Amino acid sequence: MPKTVTLEDAFIEEIRDLYDAEKQIVKALPKMAKAASSGELKNAFKEHLEQTKGHVQRLEQIFELLGQKPRSKPCKGMRGLLEEGQETIEEDQEEHLHDLSLIAAAQKVEHYEISGYGTVRTFAQALGNKRAAELLDETLKEEGETDKKLTQIAKSLYKEAQRAEKSGSGNGARSSSRRSRTEEPVEA
Numbered sequence: 001m002p003k004t005v006t007l008e009d010a011f012i013e014e015i016r017d018l019y020d021a022e023k024q025i026v027k028a029l030p031k032m033a034k035a036a037s038s039g040e041l042k043n044a045f046k047e048h049l050e051q052t053k054g055h056v057q058r059l060e061q062i063f064e065l066l067g068q069k070p071r072s073k074p075c076k077g078m079r080g081l082l083e084e085g086q087e088t089i090e091e092d093q094e095e096h097l098h099d100l101s102l103i104a105a106a107q108k109v110e111h112y113e114i115s116g117y118g119t120v121r122t123f124a125q126a127l128g129n130k131r132a133a134e135l136l137d138e139t140l141k142e143e144g145e146t147d148k149k150l151t152q153i154a155k156s157l158y159k160e161a162q163r164a165e166k167s168g169s170g171n172g173a174r175s176s177s178r179r180s181r182t183e184e185p186v187e188a
Contacts, residue, residue, distance in 0.1 A: 011123040012066060016073035018116050019059045023072065025052050025109065028082045035088075036102055037095035041153050045106070048146050055142070058135045062124075065132055081109050096161040103154045110147040117143060 003009075029052065033045035063070040085105035093101060117140040124133035 007123065008066075008127060011120065011127060012068060013073060014116065014120045014123060015059060015062055015066075016071055017075045018113075018120060019056070019063075019070060020072035021075040021078035021113065021116065022052055022056045022059065024075065024078050024082055025113075026056065028085060031089060032085065032102055032106060036099055038099045038153065038157065040156070041099050041102065044146075044149055044153060051142055051146070055139045058139055062132045062135055065129065077112060078109070081105070081112060085109070094161075094164070096157050096164060100154055100157050100161065103150050103157070107147055107150050110143055110150065113143045114140065114147065 026049065029045050029049040033042045033049070036042045036045060060070045085102075085108075088098075088101045088105045091098065091101060117136055121133050121136040121140055124130075124136055
């Protein structure tokens, strides 16, 4: 790997890292959607998958602006977060608790991305690359909106978890307690 000697070199390395991270996320989101019980959470993951594909395309536009071929640098941080997410997918929990765990895993990913995009946007601004900064800022805003959406879904699921625990219906494993999220819990 060539030595990073300029601010632009560092910027390109960070873009390559994010490019790899986004491509990893594109592969992981369908698994997250499939594992979610909540229809709202499934839809949020599916919507973010489409958004993430757009993030990949924006990064490719930035490579083009920089006169670079799109090339990934392995993002070990994202790999670790997604491995934790896979462990969460495989856990046997009550539906609402499992969905809350999926949200926690997804928000770790979102916060990682928010940090990365904030950094590269600042690089682009420092380099005077206004168009790259605009593209990166657009993605940064979408990542923040996704994080907020996941928080709203989690708040709803917390209420459901509390109702289930109060009614005593929170004792079964996820595999034996599948039901539609549109149904209200049965009060004992």
